[in-house]
Amino acid sequence: INFAGIIMMNSLIEISEEEFIKIFNVNVFGAYRVNKTFFPLIKNGKGRIIITTSEVAENKILPFNAIYGVSKKSLDAYAQGLTMELAFLDVPVITLRPGAVETPILNDSNKEMAELNKNTELYQNTITKFKRIVDKEQGGSIKPEKVANLVLKILNKKNPKHVYKINVSKKLKLLN
Secondary structure (H helix, E strand, C coil): ECCCCCCCCCCCCCCCHHHHHHHHHHHCCHHHHHHHHHHHHHHCCCCCEEEECCCCCCCCCCCHHHHHHHHHHHHHCCCCCCCHHHHHHCCCCCEEECCCEHHHHHHHHHHHHHHHHHHHHCCCHHHHHHHHHHHHHHCCCCCCCHHHHHHHHHCCCCCCCCECCCCCCHHHHHHH
């Protein structure tokens, strides 16, 4: 089960190469490394892989959160490819899109936005306005236990679906 992820708020033009690489290292390569390492234990239909992409609105790329969105879209594409390839080996790959979950990553996004507002040279006034819009339209978060309960259900299903979405905000869909 792949749950690791970090968020980063930055402009795509001001982000450092090190930060750009760091978010992909955790959000995309982390899942790749976990799956590659543990695959021998689950091959030949003896297990399944669950990849959590976090994005309910998978096409949502927002300003200043775009690097996070790009990394999660990459993870989603990786999950789709893995789903097709491992189907030949009877190993299900399930993509879980829980949306906003009450984890430290939500607090991190607020800290990241404040830090970006402090450090940006190009977007001083824009970031404050954008944050107000996002806070208003983002929708609510869910408790981690709700995600854990869904994972337990998925693990106990004989034939799970390929994609599960929970916490789908109508406002987030419209924003998408």
